Every structure is written in C-alpha cells, then in structure tokens.
Amino acid sequence: MQEIMQFISRHPILSLAWVGLLAAVLFMTFKGLTSKVKVITRGEATRLINKEDAVVVDVRSRDDYRKGHIANSLNVLPADIKSGNFGELEKHKAQPVIVVCGNGVSSQESAALLTKAGFEQVTLLKEGIAGWSGENLPLVRGK
Numbered sequence: 001m002q003e004i005m006q007f008i009s010r011h012p013i014l015s016l017a018w019v020g021l022l023a024a025v026l027f028m029t030f031k032g033l034t035s036k037v038k039v040i041t042r043g044e045a046t047r048l049i050n051k052e053d054a055v056v057v058d059v060r061s062r063d064d065y066r067k068g069h070i071a072n073s074l075n076v077l078p079a080d081i082k083s084g085n086f087g088e089l090e091k092h093k094a095q096p097v098i099v100v101c102g103n104g105v106s107s108q109e110s111a112a113l114l115t116k117a118g119f120e121q122v123t124l125l126k127e128g129i130a131g132w133s134g135e136n137l138p139l140v141r142g143k
Contacts, residue, residue, distance in 0.1 A: 054096035068139035
C-alpha cells in the first residue's frame with residue numbers, strides 16, 4: 001500500500017489519467033449491460049439479414065451512403081429519426097432492425113430512439129461500415 005501512495009505522490013497526472021480511464025471503462029461496461037440495444041458482429045448481422053429478413057438502417061450522410069452501403073439498406077438520417085420521420089422504415093417495426101453508421105459509435109443514439117419509438121428488435125453493427133468493408137463484405141455503390 002505504501003508503494004501505491006508513493007507512486008501516486010510522484011506521478012499525480014499519470015494516476016489521475018489511470019483513474020479516469022478506469023471510470024470510463026466501468027461506465028461504458030455498465031451502459032452496455034443496461035442498454036436495450038444489443039451490439040452484434042458482422043456474422044450475426046449476416047445471419048439476421050439472410051434468415052430473419054432484418055432491415056439495415058444506415059444513418060450516415062447521403063454522400064457516404066452513396067459511396068458504399070450494405071445491399072437493400074435504408075438511408076435514414078439521425079435528424080429524421082429524432083423528429084420521428086421514419087419514412088419507409090415505419091412499416092418494418094416488427095422485423096429485426098440493424099442500425100449502421102461509419103464506425104459503430106454514432107449510431108447508438110439513433111438505435112435507442114428507434115427502440116423508444118416501438119421498434120421491437122433493434123441492434124447495432126459492431127464497428128459499422130468500416131468493419132463491414134474491412135472484412136471484404138459486399139457494399140453497393142450509388143443510389
């Protein structure tokens with residue numbers, strides 16, 4: 001215990017950084033465990049799309065969507081989801097929904113809002129389109 005106190009007194013900035021990182025990890029872990037939205041892998045997403053007719057919702061900008069998106073995905077902007085304007089997505093409330101963004105981080109709020117709006121099975125694609133294309137899975141361009 002004395003060594004720990006000595007280390008803290010000699011390296012206060014490093015000690016604070018360590019405590020901050022520990023707090024962030026604990027917060028993110030707790031948040032993930034209590035969230036109604038599950039994060040799924042690319043393999044799980046492929047299974048949901050092929051076997052359970054899941055709907056992929058791409059929340060990236062229109063330009064990013066045109067540069068490459070998962071086949072048959074719907075491009076719904078986060079602002080539209082916030083305002084309750086789901087467009088074509090509205091008729092898919094009972095189907096599994098996979099929310100996709102560029103890197104798997106910015107889609108969390110949209111997924112939570114879809115869950116609140118009554119969509120029954122909302123999931124997030126881990127690592128988003130970056131992870132999808134990194135595995136050389138197919139992307140459709142244009143549209």
